[in-house]
Amino acid sequence: MALSKLYVRWTKTTNPYAYASRMVIHAVIDETRCPWRRERASSHVIPDLPGPDRADSVDEQLRVRAALTQVPRGKDPFGSV
Structure with a gap:
C-alpha cells in the first residue's frame, strides 16, 4: 500500500527518498x-482434547516384563538355537 502511495507522489515531492x-x-x-x-489467532489456542489412553500399553509392558523375569538367564526366550 505504501508503495502505491509513493508511486503517485514520487514526482510531486522535493525529496522523494x-x-x-x-x-x-x-x-x-x-x-x-x-x-x-x-x-491471537484461534490456531494458537491449545485444544482441550484428551490424549490417547495408554493404560493398555502399560499393562502389556508389565505382563511382558513379568514373563521375562521367569525365563532363566542365558536361555533364549524365543526358543531358537
Missing part, C-alpha cells in the same frame, strides 16, 4: 498500533 523513508517509518508504526496485532 526522504518521503519514502518517512512513509515506511509511518507504515511500521501504524502496523504496530493496529488492534488486530494484539489478538
Whole structure:
C-alpha cells in the first residue's frame, strides 16, 4: 500500500527518498498500533482434547516384563538355537 502511495507522489515531492523513508517509518508504526496485532489467532489456542489412553500399553509392558523375569538367564526366550 505504501508503495502505491509513493508511486503517485514520487514526482510531486522535493525529496522523494526522504518521503519514502518517512512513509515506511509511518507504515511500521501504524502496523504496530493496529488492534488486530494484539489478538491471537484461534490456531494458537491449545485444544482441550484428551490424549490417547495408554493404560493398555502399560499393562502389556508389565505382563511382558513379568514373563521375562521367569525365563532363566542365558536361555533364549524365543526358543531358537
